[in-house]
Amino acid sequence: MIAKSWRALTPRGKAFLVLGVVLLIACMAFGQRDLARVSILLILLPVAAIGVVGRSRLHLVSERTIDPPRVTLGERMDATLDLRKAGALPVGLLRFEDTVPRELGRRPRFTIHTFAGDWKRQLTYPLMGLARGRYRVGPLLVRAVDPFGLAQIDRQFRASNEVLVTPEVVPLTQMGAAAGNNASGESTPQKIGLVGQDDVLVREYRDGDDVRRIHWRSTARKGEIMVRREEQAWDPSVTILLDSRESSHAGTGRTSSFEWAVSAATSIAHHLITNGYRLAMVDSEGLVPTSSAEDPYAAREAVLLAMTDEDTCAIDSLETALETNLQRQGEMLVAVLGRLSPDDVTALATARRGRTVGLAIVLDVDSFTIRGLRAEPEVIAQHEECVRQLSEAQWRVVQVKRGSSVAEAWAELERRGGGA
The missing domain is CATH 3.40.50 (Rossmann fold)
Structure with missing residues (x-):
């Protein structure tokens, strides 16, 4: 616990604490009661600062939205952070850094400096899809510093957002000669509805055709022998x-x-x-x-x-x-x-x-x-x-x-x- 509190102190806070302890020892040795009160104040200030930033970190809320969450390679996104602090205790300085993969651009860093105990902020920063893939933006890192700059505590939120950077899809010309017809058999199937179904499925009789393939209805209508086409593979x-x-x-x-x-x-x-x-x-x-x-x-x-x-x-x-x-x-x-x-x-x-x-x-x-x-x-x-x-x-x-x-x-x- 002591080691954790010592790490939470800034260089200024550590200097106050060390100076206060040394001064308190000197006052006790020389019987200087008035100066001892000053040394106690120097000790209490860093301790109180740890308590302030430690309490304030429990009342900070962050929500992130990314619009749009999926972009094509090279396109831009906008990330919006909605920050809210609740509680009566003020915090002098809050430093924020959002975790952003380098494939999406630079990590945004910003500071909120206010003595208000309860406030809301909305911050927006750009992201660029510099490389194709799936990425996670977040979590948000926060460093809380007391009004006198004596103590700081780092906090990391858990929430993160997934971002997709997809390859570019280019519109192409309509299918034609490039694709071939992918058909085998006597001919390529046509769309039924543009011509009658009988016209699609039959053709004129040719020497050697099996008489069992004669299509009598079409033969009667056209006045010449018509046969069913061979089954086509499409x-x-x-x-x-x-x-x-x-x-x-x-x-x-x-x-x-x-x-x-x-x-x-x-x-x-x-x-x-x-x-x-x-x-x-x-x-x-x-x-x-x-x-x-x-x-x-x-x-x-x-x-x-x-x-x-x-x-x-x-x-x-x-x-x-x-x-x-x-x-x-x-x-x-x-x-x-x-x-x-x-x-x-x-x-x-x-x-x-x-x-x-x-x-x-x-x-x-x-x-x-x-x-x-x-x-x-x-x-x-x-x-x-x-x-x-x-x-x-x-x-x-x-x-x-x-x-x-x-x-x-x-x-x-x-x-x-x-x-x-």
């Missing part, structure tokens, strides 16, 4: 591969190639979900948990939260992810890739087989960093050769440099896909 599904290997990316923070790739993967996922696709997401470590809900809003929300937590990994190859998670015949495959190696091209070429279309956005990762940190010329040349080989393996490839937008890359895939 698989509106897609797998999105995000290259999350640390060795395949360059740059730091919001302007890194990996952040661009995360934004691209999230934007494409949202776009395809909106267009009715069932989605699976894979990174270099394997399947990324997302929602299987049919509700597009729930599916997009699950992707956004999964990509908020996405981070680079130490894996050097794409082979494991491609072999274990992408063996799905007939569906579309979209890959957002960093620096490539010959082994990556081999794995990607194998994964492309049996699919309706393979789309690849390949980042020029060296354009995302300063010249002194770029790869050796031999590595850059190997990457360029890998991009060429990937195109020859029937992948539709678009290369992206720093400064290009996700929307521009997707539009380029559309332009290159005419008639695919």
Whole structure:
């Protein structure tokens, strides 16, 4: 208890206490009663100060709100602290410091200096989403100092608020040539309602058609033999591969190639979900948990939260992810890739087989960093050769440099896909 009280004293309070004790001893030795009263006062002042700040800390209330609690990378939030002190005992000085992760900006520090025993204050400070992820703001730290600056007691509130900084989602152009049709059979299904159901399900008779497939109602109406179409396989599904290997990316923070790739993967996922696709997401470590809900809003929300937590990994190859998670015949495959190696091209070429279309956005990762940190010329040349080989393996490839937008890359895939 004594040690705790001693730590609560400020340097001024300790000086008062030590001086008072020394002076009291001297007065007792020399019989100076009047001076002894002064020494007792010097001793009592720090002790009383400890009691004041100790009591006042029990009556301080804090509430924090953050608006909005979720922002896109680079956007601003406003944190508001509602402070209330109750009780008759005054406190001369209250120093506050809120616990803020460096990814959200600087820690705010402020002081309230008043002798009022009961007061309310509202304080607002900005936060910036400087890095994608989940963060906690708080708890609030408080240092109470008595009016004479003799004692101080630190207090830490328990409450904290969660903040989400999500990747940027870019609106993309409507589905077209880039996506292919993901259909097998005689033709792509049309929307019933724009044409009659019979017109969708039947066609003209061809030599060799089984007579058991003749559709008599349509035959009677059209005056020529019509047969039912073969059953069509429609698989509106897609797998999105995000290259999350640390060795395949360059740059730091919001302007890194990996952040661009995360934004691209999230934007494409949202776009395809909106267009009715069932989605699976894979990174270099394997399947990324997302929602299987049919509700597009729930599916997009699950992707956004999964990509908020996405981070680079130490894996050097794409082979494991491609072999274990992408063996799905007939569906579309979209890959957002960093620096490539010959082994990556081999794995990607194998994964492309049996699919309706393979789309690849390949980042020029060296354009995302300063010249002194770029790869050796031999590595850059190997990457360029890998991009060429990937195109020859029937992948539709678009290369992206720093400064290009996700929307521009997707539009380029559309332009290159005419008639695919």
